[in-house]
Amino acid sequence: MKYLTLAVGLGISAAAVLVVPGSGATASMQTATVVDKPHQVANKYLKQRPDWILCGEPEFRTYCAKITVPRDWANQYAGNDLQIAVSKVAPAKGKPSRVVFGNPGGPGGAGLGMAPYLASQAPLAKDHLTIGFDPRGTGGSTNVSCDGSPGYTMDARDRDPANQALITDASAMVKQYCDRQSRGLLPYITTAQTVQDMDLIRQLLGFDKIDYVGYSGGTWLGAYYQTYFPDHVGRFVLDSNTDFTGTWFDTFVSQPQAFERRFREDFAPWAAKYDDQLRLGSSPGAVIRTYEHLRRALKERPAVEEFLDAAVQVTYDQNALDMMISNDMYTKLDFYSLAIDMAFIRDLSAAQAKGGPQAAQRQVDGLSPARQQQLVQRANRAPVGLRTFGAVDSEDATFNAITCNDTAWPQGPETGAQLAARLGPHFPLIGWTMTENPCFYWNRPNLTMPTPTGKGLPTTLMVQSVHDPATNYGLAVSAHSRYAGSRLLTVTNEGDHGVYGGVNRCADRIVNTFLTTGKAPAKDASCAGEGIPAPDKLMPGLDGAGTGYGKETPLRRIAGFTKAVSGYLH
16 A cells, blocks of 8 residues: 555544545546446456466466456447456466465555465465456556656645645646546546456456455455455455545545654654664654754755766655655665665765765765665665555556545545645644645546445455554554454554565464465454564665564565566567
């Protein structure tokens, strides 16, 4: 789940600090035939035979194919069919008895890597056919694009009316670019359409029921698949949860509190504990002040530096600092690199203030090529969940389409301005950015999706860390309270986004037991987090968790697999 250049928080609930006008206009709707209920599949789609080819290195044992789906499931004979990229890994021995689908979130994340990733989980590899896919709009599937749409280079904290007008204009222009670049496809990039794509994949594979592992935005997708196709639901694991019983608006306005909590209650105390090594401040408050002082300095005088013999130019300003910190809240494995890079940027800014740009450039030139390469990669790095705006256009465009199309948003600048004014002072890391949101200006399709309730479904296992920055713990609690038959597995003393597959041994055991046997906890359960490792356990080249348990987060492993197996289909 990425943040929508939209939000973060403290210790009070989002509801306690928000006042959204009840009488405000909701998103206007454009005329389009879109699916709001399951539709029987036309024979021409059921008769297709996917051409599976080896994708990636042989050791991945991953095969990929493209399947054809209608642009609009409610109008299957209208033409303009789409292509969906699908991946699969079969058990090394024997015939699979079950199939498990996966989705990495976003929404809009390319997901071909889910098949080899799920197959790398030993308990699943024995009996499951593992399936990944790139949802419509993104990755190797038929793409949408918002290429050329304006970015947010303004400082969201600057409340000057002229600056706020620029943010409003940038937000309002995004839809125009998305429409222009996406060839009329944008209204059909919705969860309602995507779940029908998923069910066609199920039918082509010949399984009556699917199991499922969905992270972040994938929890929303999973809950809607359950809602649209309850008869085909197996064992569903929803990890790092949106409030899929509400709206996308509900999910995103809870982010400011969660990001701020992660920064203030996890990172700052950790950095202060190791101040002798990290030099950011000897108390949590001092660490926060270091950030605020550096942010002011970079806004007043950005540092524009050349790296790797002038091959790459990197600009450090207040927005770059905010983005760097926010991105690194997704996993504790990034805390060490965040700390040393903040210290470097602080020293760079101080050198520039004292000796001018040349003095700052000498700071860079004095670094080893390897360290310079690290900083360049950092400047281009996407968050662990999914990408921020501008990194991969099709993922960003799909993210915009899903979040703005699926459920209504208040329209116009007023709501964003009110949210920023209320959240910003409490949750300054991203609370002021609530105005940076194209959904407040989005002419959405005429779509009303059924609200997921969980009624009549098998047990759904929900997994959540208490300090998750991107999907607030309160979202999981809220959805769980309204989702019949769900069990909530809480990981305490933990804030990583994306838990299953290497973050917590206890949680992995419970999830694997559920996926392989169907046995869920009899009631809500919890697992104790394993804490934040000392800096020497997080240094590059050492085991990421300092325990031999995993050098990468689950979502980064998935992204790595996706990169490895993508590009083989044309």
